[in-house]
Amino acid sequence: MAVNDIDCAQALKRLIEFIDRELADADREAIERHLQTCRSCLSRAEFERALKGKLRGLSQGDVPSKTLDRITALMQEF
Amino acid sequence: MSITKEAFETQVMAILGRLHGVAARLTRNDADAEDLVADTIVRAWRARESLMAPSAFPAWIFRILNNTFISDRRRASVRGLTEPIEDTEFDDRQPFSIFERLHQPFLLWFANPEQEFLDKLLRDDVDKALAALPEHYRVVVIMADMEDLKYAEIAETLKIPIGTVRSRLARARAALQKTLWTLAQERGIEVSHAPKH
Numbered sequence: 001m002a003v004n005d006i007d008c009a010q011a012l013k014r015l016i017e018f019i020d021r022e023l024a025d026a027d028r029e030a031i032e033r034h035l036q037t038c039r040s041c042l043s044r045a046e047f048e049r050a051l052k053g054k055l056r057g058l059s060q061g062d063v064p065s066k067t068l069d070r071i072t073a074l075m076q077e078f
Numbered sequence: 079m080s081i082t083k084e085a086f087e088t089q090v091m092a093i094l095g096r097l098h099g100v101a102a103r104l105t106r107n108d109a110d111a112e113d114l115v116a117d118t119i120v121r122a123w124r125a126r127e128s129l130m131a132p133s134a135f136p137a138w139i140f141r142i143l144n145n146t147f148i149s150d151r152r153r154a155s156v157r158g159l160t161e162p163i164e165d166t167e168f169d170d171r172q173p174f175s176i177f178e179r180l181h182q183p184f185l186l187w188f189a190n191p192e193q194e195f196l197d198k199l200l201r202d203d204v205d206k207a208l209a210a211l212p213e214h215y216r217v218v219v220i221m222a223d224m225e226d227l228k229y230a231e232i233a234e235t236l237k238i239p240i241g242t243v244r245s246r247l248a249r250a251r252a253a254l255q256k257t258l259w260t261l262a263q264e265r266g267i268e269v270s271h272a273p274k275h
Contacts, residue, residue: 016247016248016251017244020222020228020229021228022228022229040181040183043177043181043190043192044177044181046193047176047177047192047193047196048177050193050196051176051196051255052223054196054199054201054204055204055208055219055223055224056223056224056226057201057204058099058103058201058204058205058208058224059095059096059099059100059103059224059225060095060096060099061095061098061099061102062095063094063095063098064098064108064112066112067098067111067112067115068094070112070116071090071094071115071116071119074116074119074120075083075086075087075090075119075123078083078086078123
């Protein structure tokens with residue numbers, strides 16, 4: 001992808017890689033410039049990012065007390 | 079570096095919630111999740127000389143957790159205890175997208191049905207949708223979206239090409255969204271200004 005303005009089809013094609021931070025700088029900047037001018041693609045990016053955030057949020061949670069007790073006892077044996 | 083026992087324990091306790099959270103979603107079984115976390119911590123302690131810096135602890139121990147899980151699953155696979163990997167039912171031409179179901183461009187400035195949908199989703203809905211994924215899809219979503227791993231790291235952990243990580247992740251996310259959509263409909267979630275399908 002060249003460092004020029006891209007259209008919606010080009011932006012959407014690589015949007016998920018953009019959100020996953022997998023793009024090289026030039027490609028990333030091209031999509032960022034497109035999102036600054038395209039409300040629809042920006043909405044799509046915000047939606048996918050928010051859904052990814054909900055999945056990431058699943059990793060925050062309480063540890064069952066049984067697990068905590070086991071791990072504590074385990075480490076005491078080290 | 080040589081981490082002290084006290085420093086190791088402190089690091090483990092700080093990250094235990096996240097370790098357990100990921101283990102629980104990988105295994106979908108409380109007892110297996112606890113075993114996975116325990117095995118991971120034992121392996122990490124034994125391999126502590128390989129930890130390069132205290133700041134690297136989270137990434138380092140999650141690598142051990144992922145590798146431990148994958149090794150366990152490979153052993154189970156040899157014993158015929160895992161699900162076969164089948165992508166044959168997936169239609170790459172029309173991957174499911176909640177956004178495309180809900181988005182209406184003319185509403186851009188005064189409504190956001192897609193965000194409204196997400197706001198109405200419960201944590202439990204997302205958890206159920208993730209748990210419903212076949213293992214080979216669930217694992218890549220967990221690694222990419224819960225653990226925030228790069229495609230190359232996922233490829234190295236799973237011993238698959240990076241192109242396979244990309245395609246599998248795309249399919250997994252589409253399947254997840256389809257399940258979320260179904261769960262939302264079963265719960266009667268309604269979104270204002272949503273197009274009627």
